[in-house]
Amino acid sequence: MIHMSLMITDVLIIGAGAVGCAVARELSRYKLKVVVVDKEYDVAAGTSGRNSAVVHAGFNNKPGSLMARLCVEGNAGFETLCKELDVPYKKTGKFVVAFDEEDQKTLQIIYKQGLNNGCKGLRILDGEELKRRLPDVGGISAMESIDTAIFDPFLYTVALAENASCNGVLFRFGEEVKNIEKIEGKERERYSVTTDKRTYKARYVVNCAGVGSVRVAQMLGFNQYKLYPCRGEYLILDKIAEKFLQVPVYPAPKKGIGGLGVHLTPTIHGNIIIGPSAEYIEDGEDYSSTKLIIDKLFDEAKKLLPTLERKHIIGAYSGIRSKQAPPSEGGFHDFLIQEEPECKGFINLIGIESPGMTASMPIARMVCNIIGHSIDLNPNLSFNPIRKGILKFSDQNDEEKDRLIKINPEYGEVVCRCQNVTKAEICQAIENPLGVKSIASIKYRVWATTGRCNGGYCFARIAEILEKDYGINPEDITLRGKGSEYFIGRVK
Amino acid sequence: MMERYDVVVIGAGPGGLAAATSAKQHGAERVLVFDRNCYCGGVLNQCIHDGFGLVRYKEALTGPEYAEKACREADKANVEIKTGAMVLSISKDRVMSVVCGNGFMKVQAGAIVLATGCRERTRGAISIPGTRPAGIYTAGVVQNLVNIKNIMIGKRVVVLGSGDIGLIMARRLTLEGAKVLAVIEILPEPCGLQRNISQCLYDFDIPLYVSHTVSRIIGKRKLEAVEISEVDDNKQPISGTERIIECDSLVLSVGLIPENEVALTAGIALNEKTNGIITDDYLQSSVPGIFACGNCRSVMDLADLVSEQGEVAGANATCYIKGEKMKIYMEKQSVFKKGFPEKGTVTCPLCPNGCSIGEYGEKVVGNKCKRGELYFRQEQIDPRRTLTTTVKGIDGMLHPIKIENVRKNELFYKIQNLDKN
Numbered sequence: 001m002i003h004m005s006l007m008i009t010d011v012l013i014i015g016a017g018a019v020g021c022a023v024a025r026e027l028s029r030y031k032l033k034v035v036v037v038d039k040e041y042d043v044a045a046g047t048s049g050r051n052s053a054v055v056h057a058g059f060n061n062k063p064g065s066l067m068a069r070l071c072v073e074g075n076a077g078f079e080t081l082c083k084e085l086d087v088p089y090k091k092t093g094k095f096v097v098a099f100d101e102e103d104q105k106t107l108q109i110i111y112k113q114g115l116n117n118g119c120k121g122l123r124i125l126d127g128e129e130l131k132r133r134l135p136d137v138g139g140i141s142a143m144e145s146i147d148t149a150i151f152d153p154f155l156y157t158v159a160l161a162e163n164a165s166c167n168g169v170l171f172r173f174g175e176e177v178k179n180i181e182k183i184e185g186k187e188r189e190r191y192s193v194t195t196d197k198r199t200y201k202a203r204y205v206v207n208c209a210g211v212g213s214v215r216v217a218q219m220l221g222f223n224q225y226k227l228y229p230c231r232g233e234y235l236i237l238d239k240i241a242e243k244f245l246q247v248p249v250y251p252a253p254k255k256g257i258g259g260l261g262v263h264l265t266p267t268i269h270g271n272i273i274i275g276p277s278a279e280y281i282e283d284g285e286d287y288s289s290t291k292l293i294i295d296k297l298f299d300e301a302k303k304l305l306p307t308l309e310r311k312h313i314i315g316a317y318s319g320i321r322s323k324q325a326p327p328s329e330g331g332f333h334d335f336l337i338q339e340e341p342e343c344k345g346f347i348n349l350i351g352i353e354s355p356g357m358t359a360s361m362p363i364a365r366m367v368c369n370i371i372g373h374s375i376d377l378n379p380n381l382s383f384n385p386i387r388k389g390i391l392k393f394s395d396q397n398d399e400e401k402d403r404l405i406k407i408n409p410e411y412g413e414v415v416c417r418c419q420n421v422t423k424a425e426i427c428q429a430i431e432n433p434l435g436v437k438s439i440a441s442i443k444y445r446v447w448a449t450t451g452r453c454n455g456g457y458c459f460a461r462i463a464e465i466l467e468k469d470y471g472i473n474p475e476d477i478t479l480r481g482k483g484s485e486y487f488i489g490r491v492k
Numbered sequence: 493m494m495e496r497y498d499v500v501v502i503g504a505g506p507g508g509l510a511a512a513t514s515a516k517q518h519g520a521e522r523v524l525v526f527d528r529n530c531y532c533g534g535v536l537n538q539c540i541h542d543g544f545g546l547v548r549y550k551e552a553l554t555g556p557e558y559a560e561k562a563c564r565e566a567d568k569a570n571v572e573i574k575t576g577a578m579v580l581s582i583s584k585d586r587v588m589s590v591v592c593g594n595g596f597m598k599v600q601a602g603a604i605v606l607a608t609g610c611r612e613r614t615r616g617a618i619s620i621p622g623t624r625p626a627g628i629y630t631a632g633v634v635q636n637l638v639n640i641k642n643i644m645i646g647k648r649v650v651v652l653g654s655g656d657i658g659l660i661m662a663r664r665l666t667l668e669g670a671k672v673l674a675v676i677e678i679l680p681e682p683c684g685l686q687r688n689i690s691q692c693l694y695d696f697d698i699p700l701y702v703s704h705t706v707s708r709i710i711g712k713r714k715l716e717a718v719e720i721s722e723v724d725d726n727k728q729p730i731s732g733t734e735r736i737i738e739c740d741s742l743v744l745s746v747g748l749i750p751e752n753e754v755a756l757t758a759g760i761a762l763n764e765k766t767n768g769i770i771t772d773d774y775l776q777s778s779v780p781g782i783f784a785c786g787n788c789r790s791v792m793d794l795a796d797l798v799s800e801q802g803e804v805a806g807a808n809a810t811c812y813i814k815g816e817k818m819k820i821y822m823e824k825q826s827v828f829k830k831g832f833p834e835k836g837t838v839t840c841p842l843c844p845n846g847c848s849i850g851e852y853g854e855k856v857v858g859n860k861c862k863r864g865e866l867y868f869r870q871e872q873i874d875p876r877r878t879l880t881t882t883v884k885g886i887d888g889m890l891h892p893i894k895i896e897n898v899r900k901n902e903l904f905y906k907i908q909n910l911d912k913n
Contacts, residue, residue, distance in 0.1 A: 287624065289621050291707070
């Protein structure tokens with residue numbers, strides 16, 4: 001008989017995306033035992049790591065909705081949060097561009113909607129001003145949103161998790177929840193959650209499983225929820241295209257599309273991304289790119305930015321929106337965040353699609369409030385809200401570079417040539433507080449392998465560091481944890 | 493204090509080493525080469541196959557042998573070489589910002605030769621549709637992993653692109669026990685040298701699909717299969733021609749791009765289409781006093797020609813600081829033949845001519861010299877190959893070796909015996 005180990009916790013969070021990690025971080029302010037499980041091998045493996053990397057202002061969402069309220073609230077606190085957590089953030093503003101009269105009407109509608117939602121910093125620009133502000137961009141008029149920002153969504157999630165972890169939260173990766181049972185009569189152990197590795201007894205279970213949240217809810221018999229995975233594909237452009245665009249540029253939204261339209265967004269790392277498309281698919285984990293959409297994205301983007309060329313593309317990715325709105329209907333349904341009345345302590349978060357990243361912290365506070373209704377939350381006196389990230393060598397001035405190398409010669413070894421990432425930074429990424437060691441984990445922590453050579457220079461070097469400096473066998477070096485092994489072993 | 497040199501060369505591959513040696517020989521006093529690797533010779537070190545040096549040294553050398561010769565020449569000329577040092581940027585007045593294990597430094601040069609080589613075109617750049625699993629590599633990375641880092645990528649391999657590195661790696665992986673299921677080429681003709689088509693693919697019965705491409709990548713976490721399709725005249729996949737090949741590795745050999753990140757920091761003009769450094773007849777870039785040679789200027793087929801070009805660039809860099817008249821560089825094309833070997837002939841690998849030799853009745857035809865005839869006769873009765881592989885030394889590292897005159901049908905036997913010892 002296989003003996004499954006048992007772990008008792010106050011709160012079990014299912015899913016280590018931005019929302020799950022934000023909930024964990026907020027709960028770490030209190031004297032609670034909190035565990036986060038995720039079936040993947042790092043945080044942000046799903047939608048949190050696969051989006052437009054924009055902090056939204058909240059003008060796109062229906063007035064009175066949770067989406068609108070939490071997005072506006074999230075936007076207001078985002079900069080401070082990024083400072084606390086040492087996450088790259090830049091308030092770029094954003095332009096929503098109209099190409100015809102219908103678009104101009106739409107701009108008026110979303111402008112008013114934005115004001116209704118409490119967005120500040122919205123303005124309508126005429127064609128002349130648009131031309132002057134964004135000479136490379138097409139369009140006849142635009143709405144500017146000053147409060148929109150760009151950030152690094154992966155590092156944001158990493159930072160939330162690292163901060164939570166330093167404040168006592170336990171993260172368990174590579175564990176897939178298989179079964180949840182309600183235990184009657186035990187106030188402290190209301191749920192028994194079984195993963196493929198062990199069983200957890202928890203007083204609260206928070207379902208932050210994103211695209212998988214419906215499946216988790218079904219384990220306790222909640223069959224009323226439906227999600228329709230809607231894939232969005234993106235293209236990544238070479239940094240060389242950075243000069244074309246410093247501000248996210250979106251087309252005016254069209255009716256019935258389950259997204260915000262194909263837009264151009266500069267990332268915090270200097271690459272422009274194009275996307276996303278919107279396509280309802282069956283498999284909520286099919287992160288494919290398709291020829292049809294690659295071509296279409298490029299054509300659409302060229303309308304917004306006529307100077308764009310095909311050779312500027314250096315990569316592609318896709319993410320999945322967990323939409324509650326069925327394909328026949330399109331558009332948005334509001335976030336569903338609630339403790340199930342017939343299952344006390346079981347908190348469902350369903351349909352957290354865009355603007356879920358922006359709203360993640362207000363969502364987390366909502367979850368804390370729900371928990372605070374039924375128990376006293378005592379402050380964790382040693383809680384520290386500050387998290388320090390990995391120092392970026394390439395951002396330092398010459399004297400500082402010299403000083404760093406003198407302290408640690410590994411700063412003198414550039415491992416990733418496109419993004420100028422040094423061995424010292426790679427090693428810090430490998431030694432991350434969450435203990436994850438895949439190539440993708442390193443990539444998203446220090447941005448190595450993401451440049452125009454796609455890791456041609458640094459991939460083999462990183463593999464060598466993992467092998468020589470950290471004793472990891474070649475056959476255990478993975479892209480994203482188990483099942484994604486790169487190598488079969490030694491040649492001889 | 494900022495260090496000053498007469499000529500600084502960036503990159504210690506064949507071009508850079510030749511440039512530095514030549515600068516010294518032409519009278520530059522202080523000559524320094526920077527390389528970001530901790531060794532000299534650049535990519536040659538991982539190119540353990542032979543066929544280098546046929547033009548320059550009139551013998552078939554392996555990459556490491558060629559590199560060693562070039563390093564020795566630089567040593568003899570008293571060139572200073574600093575490895576493990578990466579030049580981050582160059583200013584217009586030729587001051588370089590460099591990082592290395594000792595710290596950050598600035599170095600000024602009278603003239604600079606850029607010999608920064610090239611990088612490989614990637615999956616992202618050619619937008620292959622599908623998922624993004626582990627198991628997709630560029631050919632040069634595989635060469636580095638297999639030949640230097642002692643890491644084996646997989647058992648069932650598909651190669652996309654029939655350039656020389658792809659062909660060489662198809663053979664190399666086969667010799668190390670992988671099954672290379674197909675080499676896929678989007679053009680109607682293979683891009684590699686005839687001798688490589690013949691010795692890397694035909695020798696091992698590796699199928700070559702021309703006018704085909706990989707139209708989709710399949711596999712969520714690890715590569716499970718690729719879908720290949722025939723392409724039309726516009727290189728677009730033809731619907732209905734798809735077929736699935738199950739594999740664990742896809743090796744991309746889809747072109748090389750001049751690597752000019754450092755050149756850009758100096759504001760040097762690049763060719764919009766090729767990304768190569770634009771030079772005048774003297775190999776001088778758009779910034780006076782900064783010269784370029786080798787693959788960072790335009791991607792070349794032969795290391796030998798890179799060395800020759802490096803010599804001219806190094807000499808002209810010296811002329812520049814002395815205010816002397818520079819030498820015009822004459823563009824040379826490789827004489828090696830590319831594409832399908834002519835039917836019924838063998839491609840002679842003994843010299844750059846690469847004669848297609850056949851029989852007309854009893855007479856051997858197509859050869860330009862006697863050696864070609866002998867080679868052809870040998871091919872008919874008992875074909876021999878030069879086996880290039882690695883052996884594990886007592887230091888635990890891989891060492892390249894070359895064994896000449898191995899019977900073609902005994903290559904596997906030989907390599908297995910080597911590994912046993």
